[in-house]
Amino acid sequence: xxxxxxxxRTRLSAVxxxxxxxxxxxAVFAEKGYEAASVEEIAERAKISKPVVYEHxxxxxxxxxxxxxxxMEYVIEQISTAIAEGTxxxxxxxxxxxxxxxxxxxxxxxxxxxRDAPVTTGLSNLLAEVAHRVGNVFRAExxxxxxxxxxAPLYAQAxxxxxxxxxxxxxxxxxxxxxxxxxxxxxxxxxxxxxxxxKPELLGG
Amino acid sequence: xxxxxxxxRTRLSAVxxxxxxxxxxxAVFAEKGYEAASVEEIAERAKISKPVVYEHxxxxxxxxxxxxxxxMEYVIEQISTAIAEGTxxxxxxxxxxxxxxxxxxxxxxxxxxxRDAPVTTGLSNLLAEVAHRVGNVFRAExxxxxxxxxxAPLYAQAxxxxxxxxxxxxxxxxxxxxxxxxxxxxxxxxxxxxxxxxKPELLGG
DNA sequence: CTCGTAGGTTACTCAACCGTAGGTAGTGGC
DNA sequence: GCCACTACCTACGGTTGAGTAACCTACGAG
Numbered sequence: 197x198x199x200x201x202x203x204x205r206t207r208l209s210a211v212x213x214x215x216x217x218x219x220x221x222x223a224v225f226a227e228k229g230y231e232a233a234s235v236e237e238i239a240e241r242a243k244i245s246k247p248v249v250y251e252h253x254x255x256x257x258x259x260x261x262x263x264x265x266x267x268m269e270y271v272i273e274q275i276s277t278a279i280a281e282g283t284x285x286x287x288x289x290x291x292x293x294x295x296x297x298x299x300x301x302x303x304x305x306x307x308x309x310x311r312d313a314p315v316t317t318g319l320s321n322l323l324a325e326v327a328h329r330v331g332n333v334f335r336a337e338x339x340x341x342x343x344x345x346x347x348a349p350l351y352a353q354a355x356x357x358x359x360x361x362x363x364x365x366x367x368x369x370x371x372x373x374x375x376x377x378x379x380x381x382x383x384x385x386x387x388x389x390x391x392x393x394x395k396p397e398l399l400g401g
Numbered sequence: 402x403x404x405x406x407x408x409x410r411t412r413l414s415a416v417x418x419x420x421x422x423x424x425x426x427x428a429v430f431a432e433k434g435y436e437a438a439s440v441e442e443i444a445e446r447a448k449i450s451k452p453v454v455y456e457h458x459x460x461x462x463x464x465x466x467x468x469x470x471x472x473m474e475y476v477i478e479q480i481s482t483a484i485a486e487g488t489x490x491x492x493x494x495x496x497x498x499x500x501x502x503x504x505x506x507x508x509x510x511x512x513x514x515x516r517d518a519p520v521t522t523g524l525s526n527l528l529a530e531v532a533h534r535v536g537n538v539f540r541a542e543x544x545x546x547x548x549x550x551x552x553a554p555l556y557a558q559a560x561x562x563x564x565x566x567x568x569x570x571x572x573x574x575x576x577x578x579x580x581x582x583x584x585x586x587x588x589x590x591x592x593x594x595x596x597x598x599x600k601p602e603l604l605g606g
Numbered sequence: 607c608t609c610g611t612a613g614g615t616t617a618c619t620c621a622a623c624c625g626t627a628g629g630t631a632g633t634g635g636c
Numbered sequence: 637g638c639c640a641c642t643a644c645c646t647a648c649g650g651t652t653g654a655g656t657a658a659c660c661t662a663c664g665a666g
Contacts, residue, residue, distance in 0.1 A: 207613065207662070231436030234653060245615055250655065311518070317573060320566065346576065350567055350585055357566025358559040361525065365558040368522065371551065380555055388593030412632070412643065439623060450645055455625065 214252050216242055218266060221259050226307035230260060264315055267305045271319065274298050276326050284336060285386050292359055292382040296374035299363035306367075310360055324352035341392040355385055419457050421447055423471060426464050431512035435465060469520060472510045473527070479503050480528060489541060490591050497564055497587040501579035504568035511572075515565055529557035542594045560590055 208216065220242045224233045235256050239246045253259040278294035279287045299306045309315055338348065358381055366377045413421065425447045429438045440461050444451045458464040483499035484492045504511045514520055543553065563586055571582045 210612080213613085229434070229436060231434060235655085236653065244613095246654090247616095247656080248614065251613085256654070307518075313512075313516070313569065316566075317569065320570070347585060349574070350570065350577065350582060351589065353566045353570040354563040354586060354589055357562035357564070359562070361558045361562025361565070362555055364518065364522065365525070365555060369554070372555065377555060380552060381559060383598055384556065384559055384593040385589075386593075387596040387598070388589040388591075391592040391596050393588055393592070415643080418643085440625085441623065449643095451624090452626075452646095453644065456643085460625070461623095 210252070213244075213248065217249060217252060217259065218263055222263050222267070222308055223304050225260060225263060226304035226311075229311055235259075263308060267302075267309055268315075268319065268322070270302075270305070271295075271298055271309070272322060272326065275323060279326065285390075288355075288386045288389070289378070289382040291355075292385065293375065293378040295359045296363055296366065296378040296381070299366060300374040303367055306363065310364070316356075316360070320353050320356040321349070323356060324349050337389045337392060341394055343392070351389070358385060415457070418449075418453065422454060422457060422464065423468055427468050427472070427513055428509045430465060430468060431509035431516070434516055440464075468513060472507075472514055473520075473524065475507075475510070476500075476503055476514070476524065477527060490595075493560075493591045493594070494583070494587040497590065498580065498583040500564045501568055501571065501583040501586070504571065505579040508572055511568065515569070521565070525558050525561040526554070528561060529554050542597060545597075548597070556594070563590060 217238065221233075221238050224238050224241065227233075233256075235246055235249050238259070239249050242248075249255075249259060253262060274294045274297075275291055278290040281287075282290065309319060338345075362377055362381050363374075366372060366374055422443065426438075426443050429443050429446065432438075438461075440451055440454050443464070444454055447453075454460075454464060458467060479499045479502075480496055483495040486492075487495060514524060543550075543556075567582055567586050568579075571577060571579055
């Protein structure tokens with residue numbers, strides 16, 4: 197995969213071209229969002245003409261779908277690995293750390309995923325699913341506090357939300373390393389879970 | 402403000418028309434996002450022709466700006482009021498509750514705000530600012546745990562992230578009331594803050 | 607050498623949509 | 637009952653951008 201920007205119009209194999217287009221496309225979609233991004237610009241940045249994109253991906257939607265798919269795959273893999281073993285607390289920490297590192301390492305991919313709501317929701321649900329299947333990380337805490345299974349996805353959403361927002365903040369403010377941010381997030385999340393009161397009463401208003 | 406959809410082409414005053422267009426526009430922008438939304442559709446849904454929109458708001462961007470501005474104003478006001486007084490814990494609960502209710506009551510406004518990243522970031526910062534000025538809600542907890550002020554915005558971001566994601570989840574899953582969801586979020590957030598360890602060590606990896 | 611094919615290009619069509627020019631009808635003041 | 641003004645309309649220009657048709661060219665196999 198050597199599509200350096202050295203001016204010379206290199207002729208790439210189909211696979212290489214696909215990979216390049218996925219990378220370039222990810223960058224463009226991340227910058228402008230799906231609607232505002234144009235196939236022309238993607239082609240231009242890749243130093244090819246538009247029909248090539250159509251040749252490989254069928255169109256704008258096709259390219260976008262592949263990009264999102266690969267990115268989801270990647271994130272899920274990172275988190276799944278991180279969460280695979282250890283005590284519940286270690287899992288929370290590892291997952292948080294993995295996500296923050298992902299955000300730092302692939303900001304454009306993160307931007308694409310977090311830009312459209314359906315994808316984000318899907319990601320959250322998928323992670324909740326992963327968490328559930330891999331080891332039921334929160335079950336012990338829930339059980340202790342007497343919560344029913346109905347609330348589990350809520351807490352999963354809350355965790356993803358925390359990590360996502362702090363991740364974005366971390367990109368904007370380069371003052372704090374992802375690792376340090378991850379520690380804070382993990383601490384907040386874990387301590388919150390650990391000390392959940394029994395059936396918090398509804399609040400008046 | 403009585404622009405009922407009764408078929409008859411009512412002639413509205415400037416103020417009424419503006420209000421109507423803000424509402425209709427909010428709905429359309431919420432559904433499609435800024436780029437995909439069209440002035441034509443907004444005009445169509447409002448049962449008027451396109452130039453009217455340009456007359457009142459100068460263009461697509463102008464209308465969008467007004468919508469976002471009003472929405473921000475509204476949210477900030479809700480949260481500010483909620484967070485104005487009480488113990489720190491009560492403030493966290495009240496803020497969480499206020500936000501969840503907002504999400505439930507004005508889903509389209511919430512969608513507009515949460516759709517574009519800059520606005521969301523701005524909102525978070527603004528809320529952090531509000532929290533800071535109104536009473537330094539977290540200061541006591543931070544001080545106890547020995548954190549510096551640099552980490553405060555991180556926790557603000559985390560809280561907004563939690564509430565935002567759970568809010569979205571609450572819209573999609575009508576199974577849980579905003580009030581109940583707010584209790585859970587507040588409990589998680591508060592317990593997390595309350596039990597922050599002293600300087601969580603960095604995690605290996 | 608030549609021929610087939612994979613990789614790439616130019617040059618278009620068609621539709622959507624932002625924004626505007628210029629004209630029309632209801633309505634309040636006097 | 638006329639005047640002026642406000643609200644609103646039809647109809648268009650110009651641009652952008654998705655998607656396609658038809659043609660071109662490097663290059664390895666035989």
